Amino acid sequence: MSALESFDLDEDLPHGRLAIEASAGTGKTYALSTLAARYVAEEAVAISEVLIVTFTRAAAAELKDRVRARLVEFADALAGDKIPEEPLLSRMWSTDRAERLSRVRAAIAEFD
Numbered sequence: 001m002s003a004l005e006s007f008d009l010d011e012d013l014p015h016g017r018l019a020i021e022a023s024a025g026t027g028k029t030y031a032l033s034t035l036a037a038r039y040v041a042e043e044a045v046a047i048s049e050v051l052i053v054t055f056t057r058a059a060a061a062e063l064k065d066r067v068r069a070r071l072v073e074f075a076d077a078l079a080g081d082k083i084p085e086e087p088l089l090s091r092m093w094s095t096d097r098a099e100r101l102s103r104v105r106a107a108i109a110e111f112d
Contacts, residue, residue: 009034010088013042033066034088037074040107041092041100047071047107068111075104 009031018035022028032052039045052067054060077089078101084090092100 009038010091013038029063029066032063033070036067037070037104037107038088038092040071041074041078041104044103047110068108071104071108071111075101075108078104 013035020028020031036047036050036052039050040047047067050067052063054063074089074092077084077086077093078097080093083093
């Protein structure tokens with residue numbers, strides 16, 4: 001059995017296959033929605049190419065809503081006049097801001 005690796009959402013994006021396994025209430029949905037939004041904003045991955053698998057229809061619906069909400073948070077932060085307080089959004093705000101905002105807005109439009 002191999003050791004599980006951990007990652008920080010503020011660090012570089014992981015590449016390749018990624019599985020998130022954790023107990024209830026540990027922030028899996030937040031982590032997945034943030035990762036999905038980051039891949040759209042930072043790596044130019046189209047939202048239609050993001051695949052997140054979960055086990056129930058209710059969980060899938062919640063995850064879809066949370067991904068869209070996180071994209072809206074990213075768009076609001078990137079469009080704002082002040083550097084966001086959240087470290088991840090602050091870092092995204094300072095680099096390629098207009099391009100990232102365009103990608104995020106396109107993903108939101110595709111959701112709608």
